[in-house]
Amino acid sequence: MAPKFGAKQLPITYGDLTDFPKDPLACMRKLHQEHGELAILEDGDQQVVFVFGPELNQQVLSDMKTFHSRFFVIRGPKKSAQRRLTSGLLSMNEQTHRRNRRMVARPFQKNSFVSYHEPLVELAKSTLDTWKVGETRDIHTEMVEYMLRVTSTMLFGFDVPDLALEIGRMLDRWVAMNHEVGIGALVSNHQSRDSYQELIDYAEKLEARIREMIKLRQSGKPGTDVLSLMLRAHDERGSLSEDALIGHTALVFGAAHLTTAHTFTWTMLLLAQHPSVMREVRKELNAVPQEEITVYGRDEMPVLERVIKESMRVLPASSYSQRIVNLPVELGGIQFKPGTPVIFSQFITHHMESLFEEPERFIPSRWETIQPSPYAYLPFATGPRMCLGGPLASMILRITLPMILRKFNLQIEPNAEINGKVISTMLNPTSSVPMRLLDPSTEPKASFIRGNIHQMVDLVEMPTTLN
Template identity: 50%
Template sequence: MTSHSTFPKLSHSESDSELPLTEGSLLDFPSNPIAVLRRLNAEHGEIAGLQDGAHRLFFVFGPKWTQRVLSDARTFHSRFFALRGGKRSPQRRLTSGLLSMNGDEHKQHRRLVMGPFQKQVIGQYAEPVTQLVTEMLDSWQVGETRDLHEDMTHYMLRVTSALLFGLDEPELAYQIGAMLDEWIHMNHEIGMGAFIAGKQFTDGYDELMTLGKTLEQEILGMINLKKSRGASGSDLLSLLIQAHDQGVKIDDGNLVGHVALLFGAAHKTTAHTLCWTIFLLTQHPEIMSELWQEIDTLVEQPSPNLGEIENLSVTERVLKESMRIMPASGYSQRIAAEPVDLGPFRLRRGEPVIFSQFITHRLPEIYQEPNAFLPDRWRTLSVSPYAYLPFGNGPRMCIGAPLAMMILKITLPSMLKRFRFSAVSGSEVNGAIRSTMLTPLGELPVTLHEPDGQFDQNSVQGNIHDLVKLPIQTQPAAKPSRKAA
């Protein structure tokens, strides 16, 4: 395998000691993204560079420069996966979906893929989501201690697989979903090798190519199965096949790429949001109490219907604040498609720009008490769409945002209707950005109780205290009055 370093080399005349550059190893960034992001923002402010010899990474923080990068899709291209493989390889086809398309091709396919994500369509997905969350909760018992990280990852694997492939072949859908999850993880783990030549990034390349070949065969098998049955379902794959049958130009290679990248954008991001939201609630009894009272009052059945979730204002604020302070995507990137000036820098074609939700969502000039979990800030706070961007923004804003919010607004109330959650006292809770996502490291243990409204806070250890300002342990929150039976 050849080196995947694509950084243009700088001549000495292009070096400038006045530029907001920090000298260091580019390997520091994938090793500890949060530390590097914080350091560069503290040293240089809203725009910075990390220089390692002849190579550089660029970083933008805050709404001004984030908007500059995200709004100019012609100059700053998306490359969801850095390792594309050969032109005729399965890896190339798998990584050629919407999130890796640019220019006119992206516009055309975005219009196509938007179809299954229209508001009038996503309502059809409420029933399977409700079915799957009910199945999960039926398997839980009061008194158990559960690993929230494992449970939410497994749950969202089933949800994402079902919405992509349907419920008619649940085990096959789950099998392909699990394979997709492994493939996506490998892409992110060794993908930095596309920018940084290093043995640790290149050793797994052949293994990734082999997995990609098997994965493509499995997805094509599902496509052929759907076609043989008339593709009459409401799952995303069936809807895309139906669009093809109605004259929209999309071949099987496009379908493979769209399926792979839609799964990659949806699965763990939503799982991590559920994890962090439940954990934050266990550490804020007063907020948990207010949320539970809203759900207990307004949600009649074990899970909310589409009409009810529109009225859950506390739920809306809790989720919005959770996605601010612990955004599922800690950072993402764009690639300069041509030479371009970005603030004090002159970028060459192929150079990457990192933008960070984790840093932008915590800038004190935008958010008061930025490291505190304060859902009520959203009663009055109004910020730029480039200052709050859990789903990105601009012409490439996540098309699945409404669907993700529907899943969250069904799942969270369903969980809180069935159980009261408490963190395990003294447990180790750690988080880090891995594969661009802000993920729990290891277990996230919670104990299940009857939904009795007796919320309290158990103290925990770990680097979570470096990520969120948790309140000093307080007395249990007063039990709210329940609605009449």
């Protein structure tokens, strides 16, 4: 098939568009290696454009009028619960997005964090009280459950934890069902149709429970949870409608729960496999009085700060996202028409050698000397659609990790197989991550491990054989 642009050297790879969702990292790495900072995957008359690196990231992420957001999930019939649940900020553009973002922003401003601090510390303590020295736990499962409780409580209320957790578990199942149904809803077979209908029916039940929670919050005293703050938000046009609240609530949960859980998992894995860094962190933590270990905003833990930054660089929980061309535009010297999907990738940008020396290695100390632009280092994306919950996720990480690391040393179970895959934009552990909980005085030690984790990061301190 000849290139349809008519130029001699266009950055096009001809193939199957379904290759991308099957293995996004492999697909994007291949495209970047072959074509550089702009690549086109073409299948018949369909194209997907990929941009890599800060220059094109900035063009795409800073121009909200030319590049629209689209929520790539099953939207469901008009006026259905599924349609309302998927009508959050990701499905909004231009003026509608700007207004709703302003209205939703308050719970994610730092002056709101004070009310989240004590409940977060208590949730972390209650979780860690169940962990015992000498145990081996799947840290991935533990962090997913921990963040389910944290996200549910912060979103729906500190005073009704059981109801908040019930709705949180329903939202978790709904998110998983959306991932599972995916494009299968468009395939004509009984299994796909049944899965699609199950999703539509479950959305009705979930929406009903969220509406109950909204009514509870409206009838009671003002709360400091995210939903209560969104309920009180207003501007010259009034407050958010109940339908809008439902969409924002579902999006906030989906954006906060698994991404932060995965960041916890990857950070602890990287620390366990880099004993030299773990020693630095432990030395720093030991210098902090026990009663101050959970104080948020302290600047006496720069080593841990660099560890978190580097973890989100080398294994970013959000590994790519997308926009849709809304107006004719030139990218990298090539014209694209409205309707063209554009993918940008945190993972590929974070692993560009031109931006980060030895990009495949976990080197927290690099952050003592580098200050990459927000379009070169973008774990929470950047620009006018930057993730609202980024600062809150950072607070959760910076309070919880010191509590874990002060109480336990961590070691991956030797010979464990650790695998990961990008699923629905997120870099997920797809295997268990078995972690030994050791006495904090134990000398840190890396373990020999297997799996495709080695395709994502160079674990240079790992022993080369199973001892």
